[in-house]
Amino acid sequence: MYQDDLRGHIVRLWEDNQAVVHIIRNKTSCSLPALTSELHAFLQLLESLHITLLPKYISSELTPADEFLRLTNRDGACSPRSRACCSAR
Numbered sequence: 001m002y003q004d005d006l007r008g009h010i011v012r013l014w015e016d017n018q019a020v021v022h023i024i025r026n027k028t029s030c031s032l033p034a035l036t037s038e039l040h041a042f043l044q045l046l047e048s049l050h051i052t053l054l055p056k057y058i059s060s061e062l063t064p065a066d067e068f069l070r071l072t073n074r075d076g077a078c079s080p081r082s083r084a085c086c087s088a089r
Contacts, residue, residue, distance in 0.1 A: 006051050013055040016063045024055045 015021050027043060029035040046053055 003049055006049060008050045010052045010054060013053055014058045014063070015055055016058055016060040018057055021055045021057045024053065 013021075013024070015024075023029045023035070023039060027039065029039065043053075
């Protein structure tokens with residue numbers, strides 16, 4: 001889908017899962033052999049497109065994509081922060 005846009009570029013992957021970062025960096029998963037074969041296929045695709053993938057760990061609290069999840073409490077109710085944010089609009 002985005003192959004032509006990404007071809008020949010460096011792609012920074014900000015990931016909040018340390019295991020994922022470790023698996024990508026080490027190009028293997030000792031505990032999940034099936035995952036290793038999928039990872040190798042993915043890495044071959046990146047290589048064929050001359051894409052350099054640079055995974056970097058970022059804590060969940062700093063992940064912008066998870067902002068919505070932080071707006072609710074564990075029971076699904078809006079947190080005080082999200083109520084204040086929404087009522088200010």
